[in-house]
Amino acid sequence: MSLTVKFWGVRGSLPSSPSPYDWTNHIEGLLRGFFNAGLREPNQVTKYIESLGTAHLGGYGAATTCVEVRSAKNRIIIDGGSGIRSLSEQIMSGKAGASKGPFHIFMTHFHWDHIIGLPFFVPHFVPGVQVHYYAVQEDLEKLIRGVFLRPYFPVAFESLAAKIHFHVIEPREPLQLDDMTITPYKLDHPDACWGYRVECNKKVYSHCVDTEGTRVSREEMGADLPLYQKIDLMYFDAQYTFPELAEKANWGHSASQVGLDIAFREGVKHLLFAHHDPGASIQQVQELKRQTLEYYDWRLNTAKENNETLSAVQWDFAYEGLTLKL
Ligand SMILES: [Zn+2]
Ligand SMILES: [Zn+2]
Numbered sequence: 363m364s365l366t367v368k369f370w371g372v373r374g375s376l377p378s379s380p381s382p383y384d385w386t387n388h389i390e391g392l393l394r395g396f397f398n399a400g401l402r403e404p405n406q407v408t409k410y411i412e413s414l415g416t417a418h419l420g421g422y423g424a425a426t427t428c429v430e431v432r433s434a435k436n437r438i439i440i441d442g443g444s445g446i447r448s449l450s451e452q453i454m455s456g457k458a459g460a461s462k463g464p465f466h467i468f469m470t471h472f473h474w475d476h477i478i479g480l481p482f483f484v485p486h487f488v489p490g491v492q493v494h495y496y497a498v499q500e501d502l503e504k505l506i507r508g509v510f511l512r513p514y515f516p517v518a519f520e521s522l523a524a525k526i527h528f529h530v531i532e533p534r535e536p537l538q539l540d541d542m543t544i545t546p547y548k549l550d551h552p553d554a555c556w557g558y559r560v561e562c563n564k565k566v567y568s569h570c571v572d573t574e575g576t577r578v579s580r581e582e583m584g585a586d587l588p589l590y591q592k593i594d595l596m597y598f599d600a601q602y603t604f605p606e607l608a609e610k611a612n613w614g615h616s617a618s619q620v621g622l623d624i625a626f627r628e629g630v631k632h633l634l635f636a637h638h639d640p641g642a643s644i645q646q647v648q649e650l651k652r653q654t655l656e657y658y659d660w661r662l663n664t665a666k667e668n669n670e671t672l673s674a675v676q677w678d679f680a681y682e683g684l685t686l687k688l
Contacts, residue, residue, distance in 0.1 A: 364563035365688040366432045367595060371425030371445020372680040374572070374601050374615065374637035375475050379424035384643055392419065416681060421644040423682020426475035427571060427637070429597065433562040435540040438466045440558060440569050445682065446479035454484050461485075464492040466539060468546075470572065471555035472505045480506070481515045491524035496531050498546050498556045503528040534585055547589035549573035551614040557589050565688040568596040568630075571637050574607075575599070575616040578623065593630045594688045596621070597680070600635035603653060618654040618677075625675045626661060632686070633677040651679055 371377075380388065396410050411419060426443030439446065453461045465485055470476060485491045495506055506528070510519040519526075531537055533556070536545045541563070546556040550573045560567045568589055575598075577583050583590065590596070598621035602610060607617045618635045625633045635654070638647055654677065665672040 364433060364565035365560065365567055366685060367567055367688065368430045368685040369680050369682065370428040370430060370449045371443040372423055372636040372638060372682055373426050373640060376640040377424050377426050377444040378640035380421060380643055388644060422638050422647050422679065425682055426478060428479060429569060431560050431567055433541050436542045438468055438539065438542065438544065440468045441470055441476040442467060442480035442483060443475050444479040447482040450483045450485065462491055464494060466494045466496065468544065468558055469495065469497040469502065470557065471551060471553055473553065477509050480509050486522050486524050489523040492527065493524050494527045494529060496529045498531055498533050499554065500530055502530055547586040550576040552612060559589050566593050567688060568593045571597055571599045572614050573599045573616055574614050575620040590624050590628045590630065593628070595632045595634065595686060596625060596630045597634050597636060599637045600650065601637045601639050603650060618650065619657045622658060622661065622675065622677065626672055629673055630675060633675055634680045636680040647679055
């Protein structure tokens with residue numbers, strides 16, 4: 363095992379969860395499912411729950427983008443969406459006491475859904491803690507200082523007890539942090555957004571959120587092609603359905619079919635879709651899943667008919683709290 367990736371927030375644009383009425387309908391559906399399956403006894407409940415899977419039962423989560431990537435010696439955090447609050451809770455409640463870090467936070471870009479959790483990352487307020495921020499964007503320091511700005515947040519940047527460091531990093535230049543190599547590559551988004559290729563012991567995680575995936579061919583991807591090649595796990599923006607993608611051109615988000623095409627061509631082993639729309643219910647994400655499966659099967663069958671060699675790609679839609687080991 364070289365890398366462990368935990369998805370603390372997978373929603374896009376704005377933290378949002380199904381309403382109490384939606385949950386009530388959802389739970390009614392689950393209860394009906396239990397009885398329709400011919401089950402009657404309390405001791406059959408666990409088996410029924412296990413047969414459904416976490417996302418089918420509990421949904422995809424409310425929190426926005428925050429991903430933790432761990433290796434044997436290091437840990438980085440990609441983006442500070444509202445999901446970083448739960449990570450912060452885990453850090454502060456460790457068995458051996460609160461972790462002193464250092465913490466390495468890599469920013470893709472500075473849209474609200476990627477920074478909204480940063481003021482709730484408690485290590486910022488702990489004396490002796492070192493927090494390092496990294497981004498390609500040259501105004502990184504100004505942008506992070508702006509998150510801790512009164513009256514939007516009651517604690518001004520100057521009052522933070524931790525020591526905060528800023529590192530403006532070079533596009534497409536590998537950065538070594540202990541046993542991890544992190545390289546930023548450009549994504550397709552209205553305000554410049556940088557994905558990350560994270561490598562350790564020949565295992566590679568590729569972070570591709572937020573992106574519209576407008577550059578499709580290898581020629582178009584150009585210098586950013588390594589973000590999609592020799593990848594064990596790719597995290598890809600699939601906020602929209604394929605028809606929506608045309609309606610919402612230049613909004614900066616993609617569809618699962620675009621990610622699958624890249625994955626098939628480049629031999630990506632595992633693909634995880636995220637940046638779920640704030641308005642997407644559990645059923646709507648499941649409908650996206652159904653459409654993705656339809657496309658996946660069609661693509662494999664067409665390849666077979668044309669004697670094209672296509673390797674299978676493992677894929678799913680990410681849910682909050684999901685942890686994968688590479
Ligand atoms: Zn976003
Ligand atoms: Zn964005």
